Amino acid sequence: MGSFDARGKSPLFTLIIYGVLVMSLMGIFIPFIYVISSSFATEQEFLSRGFFIFPREWTIEAYGYLLSNENFTTAFGNSVQITVTGTAINIILTSLMAYGLSKSWLQGHRYLNFMVLFTMIFSGGMIPTYLVIKELGLINSYWALYLNMAIAPFNLIVMRSFFQNIPSELEEAARIDGCSEVRLFLRIVIPLSMPAIATFTLFYAVFNWNQYFYAILFLNNSSDWPLQVYLRQMLIETTSGMEADAGGFHYTPAVKMAAVIITAVPLLIVYPFLQKYFNKGMLLGSVKG
Template identity: 40%
Template sequence: MKESKQYKIFKVVNTIIMIIVILVTLYPFWYLVSLSLSSEKYVYAGLVSIFPRGFTLKTYQVLLAEKEFWTSYKNTIIYTIVGTLISLFLSTLLAYPLSKKRLKGRGIILGFVVFTMFFSGGLIPTYLLVNALGMRNTIWGVVLPGAVSTFNVIVMKTFFEGIPTELEEAAQVDGMSTYGILLKIILPLSKPIMYVMALFYAVGVWNNWFGPFIYLDDNTKFPVALYLRNIIVGSQQTAVSSTSDVNNLAQISATVKSASVILTSIPIMMVYPFIQKYFVQGVMIGSLKG
């Protein structure tokens, strides 16, 4: 079909707008890359913009040479995998029953769930609870307190409601149990929303530093976000113990914030392209159906 003049103009304008959006979105990240690769004198003088000035890898070399950095990175990977699996398991067990209108007391339970979006127990009661349960200074103190997100549960519930009930009724006629229906019918059809929720939870655990900061005392159990945070707030002498050169410390102090963002963002950026198609489908279906 021959494209109309108006449609051609629309495509051109749309392309220009999208290019502008991409540039505006990428510039902050690119600026951080340039900042992390620049010499401290140019950083302090505010002369770094699009391209690095006084190119140097000193900050990355010092950070990546530290054993504590790789230990914290390993901890973060473990926390992210375990925390994401626990969160998906608990969220699914909560969202699936709430998607069934035949559930007795569904409205009351849903009300309690929504209530937690606006009110919480507070930091001190939560800390006392975690400590009383013996989870302080353990992996469970990191992954369990925030294991279930109310928003994510509601999105999953909405997605489950969009699955035809006839599929479940047919499975029940064939003698399949409730758990069998969930595992063999519902979850295979829910891959888009499960991938989306996995990404949401994984990013949350990966970037979490405040929870470990409160519940962990052993620095060998720190996640990478907390390790880099300690460097940023001024603990270079302790965290980068193998470095005694004054110039190295000056360079690290100038560029450690931008380098930290880059080092913690790369793994998530590498994972996202593989689940992008599920991400778009899951978010749209989970948020619009109902």
């Protein structure tokens, strides 16, 4: 039997736990450092050294080369447009519907809640979804992306639970003072719900920024493709032996790593500003089912 410390834990067990955590951290940290450092390396160093953690010669040529690629900058702008517009539509529609479904006095709210839950279990499928979008005339339009996933059922249910936690006495007092439902929602409910709204804004922003499957399904024009589809094309062209795109841009390993870094940076910048709301929003929205 091994000895135990004052808290009743074995030092050997604690050592094993720390060892597993350190190895897990290294498994995440080393590839992350490799991607960043190799984006500043020269093509000659990739050919001569193969794998390395830190390059001997640092250069920003890959970033300048990539940012001069009109196809990449267009795809980046498309992703920004899809993320900003799509997230705004997502959060507005989700919050409005969740607030309505959180009211037990709303006629038919049980039926509507069931329909929301039903869509979490069963989906229409790819072909019916495509046919509906085609009949609506939304092919080659960003509205096919905005409206197709305008409301995520899981996000709606959690946000509805958050609204249900708001004291009804507060809303009744506002109504007695002559506050309309719209003003009550905008002036009282929304400020109190900022943790939930910020949390699901982040969820929707990540989803929209990573738009890939629906983009290649509904968008046929390459000039409308978001950044994730552009990265796919870069991968296809390099793995098929073509090291340059139609514009003649050469995809060196450093350029590919730089593309990964630039793609990840926007979300890494936004996340710290919303992190303080993240845990609070998820916990408060999970109190009631």
